[in-house]
Amino acid sequence: MFEKEYDVIVVGGGHAGAEATAAAANMGSRTLLVTMNLQTIGQMSCNPAMGGIAKGQIVREIDALGGYSGVITDKSAIQFKMLNKSKGPAMWSPRAQNDRMRFAEEWRLALENTPNADFYQEMVSGLLVEGEKVVGVRTSLGIDIRGKAVVLTNGTFLNGLIHIGEKQFGGGRAGEKSATGITEQLVDIGFDSGRMKTGTPPRVDGRSLDYSKMIVQPGDDNPDKFSYLDTPVLKEQRDCFMTHTSNLVHDLLREGFDRSPMFNGRIKSIGPRYCPSIEDKIHRFADKDRHQIFVEPEGWHTVEVYVNGFSTSLPEDVQYKALKSVKGFENVKFFRPGYAIEYDYFPPTQLKHTLETKLLENLYFAGQINGTTGYEEAASQGLMAGINAHLKIQEKEAFVLKRDEAYIGVLIDDLITKGTEEPYRMFTSRAEYRTLLRQDNADLRLTPKGYELGLAKEERMQRMEQKQEKSKNFVDFFKKTSFTKEEINPILELVDSAKVTQSDKLFKVFSRPRVTMDHMLQIDSVANYVEENKLDSEVLEQAEIQVKYSGYIEKEKNNADKLHRLESVRIPDNFDYSKLKSLSFEAREKLEAIRPVTISQASRISGVSPADISVLLVFLGR
Structure with a gap:
């Protein structure tokens, strides 16, 4: 049945597995999705909704890179809300209610229409390992399927145990059996595993x-x-x-x-x-x-x-x-x-930033297996694992998003660097550069990267470039166009803002807190510009944010540049921390376990103090 070797084998058809399959296949890898039930691909196991605080930003980022979650959500939505509109744009978060059955159907159809994607329904009970490298999977029927890379996205299915009161029974989800064999094999190899719990309402x-x-x-x-x-x-x-x-x-x-x-x-x-x-x-x-x-x-x-x-x-x-x-x-x-469900997970400090495991080459983990909770967190990991599995077997440079580039970058860095002992959920407060990581500019941030990877198609790139150019030109228009006090003072009076005594540039008055784009559109020169250049609501929103928050955005960019200087100080792969007697015992222990790639990553590890970082910098000649 499986005479050929696949490039990428994805185990599990939830949100992580679906995005991993789409990413690897769309980038050109011969990809096989193996799942226990082909009827539940993209299943919304818990609430019928996508997005929410910080999660909505993640869905936009997946979409900007060329993933499917945003498109599937739009096709199956039954309600849409932009949360936190009373706060600044860094906090705005899109959320959609979805038709559960249509969501899963749209995922199935999207994957079936993806070239290079094959499907097989069966339980994967183990991995094929040669030396310290994964070379495929073994199914419960004893079928060996060889693959150059394997992505595990097992969700809540690994030794899943469902609880309803005093009753308990094996299962990965209501009406579906649990998966066995993988945890035991990985623990034998040397992986640490743990148990987590989640639940669902009636x-x-x-x-x-x-x-x-x-x-x-x-x-x-x-x-x-x-x-x-x-x-x-x-x-x-x-x-x-x-x-x-x-x-x-x-x-x-x-x-x-x-x-x-x-x-x-x-x-x-x-x-x-x-x-x-x-x-x-x-x-x-x-x-x-x-x-x-x-x-x-x-x-x-x-x-x-x-x-x-x-x-x-x-x-x-x-x-x-x-x-x-x-x-x-x-x-x-x-x-x-x-019911509540307990399941196995693997502490994510055992992974590289690519989501490849440190112990076994070409093995990737994505989703709840890494200790996260939420469709959006899972989908973003699946996307990144699928991308990096493809790049690894093509012997190309890995794709890693930094903390100032995407919420996806924050999520993965938090998992790899800090680990988690409880189900990890993304919040805007976890991102130190959230003014840069807004839901409205995910395409400007990430579509060029997705396009370079070959994942985001030409149409995406063209739409992004048009939006970028039109937004920049509109902001420039505000910077160079003047207003008269006769046309602006009635607006300022309306919003209870101090009147002006002389003409000035539109940019200056638009920067005031209570003056909005709707107010600006009451000025003839602005309204005419919008009409002549056929500017849509997306461009208007982008321009307004760029005008009103330019100072905050510039400040965060400067802070991010400082972080990048520490990112450039790399720590050798086999660095011996035991040599540095000045390091605290806890720092040595944590650094040895996590093995950070850069000084910046080392600085974010819990238990590593600024004094420990100074010791490392001195030793590395900085």
């Missing part, structure tokens, strides 16, 4: 809910989209709803705590801090008498509803009794109860 019948008792949560009036390509914009949207728990609900949930695997010791692993179960929330925040519940439709036509905020592993009878006491859920019917 799914219910929307026909049994009383939405009149809930608060409606509509999408944006003028919805945007994720992809920089010409994907569809939503003409109509489905509403979400919000309700709340109560003290009664909390008391009913507490009645089942003695049967909860979280509290009786059956679950020993750590769950996601920022997406806790409902029992964890009422235990940790006992002073709060209510918590938000978001009621999210699963698609355009299905009646299935996702109960966001009610993730739980309590017994199903306790879940049902408590949820019936939530306003609007009095007559609720369950499609399936919530």
Whole structure:
């Protein structure tokens, strides 16, 4: 069946595996996606949504590089919101509700229409290893498939164990069996592994809910989209709803705590801090008498509803009794109860920045196997692993994004350098250069890189160049065009800003906090320029940000340049830290384990102090 050797074999068809397959195949590698169920490629295992705080920026970055997640999201969206619009543009984050079935279908069709991509449905039970190099995979039927590189994206399936109250059974997801064999083999080889936990709420019948008792949560009036390509914009949207728990609900949930695997010791692993179960929330925040519940439709036509905020592993009878006491859920019917799942992961400090493992050459890890949580975090790792697996076998230079270039760069650097002992989730606060890493400029930052790799196609590059040129020219227009006090003072008076006494350049008055692009468009010269040059909303937004935040952007660029100077100080591959007696014991231990490539990376390792960095710099002759 598999006489030929593949260039890249991807194990697992979730968000990481789908992006890895697309990236490697589109760059020219003969790629095989092996997954336990071809019907669940790109499955939204948890909530039916993409994006959110910092996660939306990641989806835009994937799209800018030539990945598929943004396009798939736009094609299957049922609602769109730009979060944090009341804050500065560095905080704006796109989020879409999706039709779960259409999302998976669009992923399947996109991959089937990708040249060089093959598919096979079976469980991978082990790796083919020769010396210290991976050369393929072995399936549960005993079939050996040879490949030059292997990307593992096993999600929650490695020795997955599902908990519902006192019941537990093997599984990687509701209705699907777990995967065995890989963890045991990797541990025998010398890898460290651990266990993590995540959970999911009940799914219910929307026909049994009383939405009149809930608060409606509509999408944006003028919805945007994720992809920089010409994907569809939503003409109509489905509403979400919000309700709340109560003290009664909390008391009913507490009645089942003695049967909860979280509290009786059956679950020993750590769950996601920022997406806790409902029992964890009422235990940790006992002073709060209510918590938000978001009621999210699963698609355009299905009646299935996702109960966001009610993730739980309590017994199903306790879940049902408590949820019936939530306003609007009095007559609720369950499609399936919530559950918790424990699974194996491998601490990501065992990886290089390319996501290749340090112990086995040509083996890459991406997604929850690295200790992350979230579709977006997984998809971005899959993209980077697929890119680097292709580049490695082509003997080309690796592709690594720096912390000031992308949230993807921050994510991977955090994992490699700091590791994680709980499911890692991206936030804007994790990025020290977030003014540079906005959702609106991901194409300007990354499409040239994607194009150079051969992943982003000509159409993307042309659209990016047009946007870049038009935005720059528009900003230049503001810098060189003057206003009269007669045309600007009425606007300034309207926004309660100090009037001017003489003419000046538009750039200067546009830089004021309360003056917006809409105000500028009331000036004839600006309105005429926009009309003559056919500027779209994307260019207007980009120009406004460049004008208003130019000082902040320049400051962050200068800070990033300082970081790059430390990035250029490389540490030899086999550097012997034991020689440096001036290093602290903890620093020696951490540096030896993680083996940073540069001084900059070393400085970000927890336990390595500025004094330790000074010792290294002196020794390296700097």
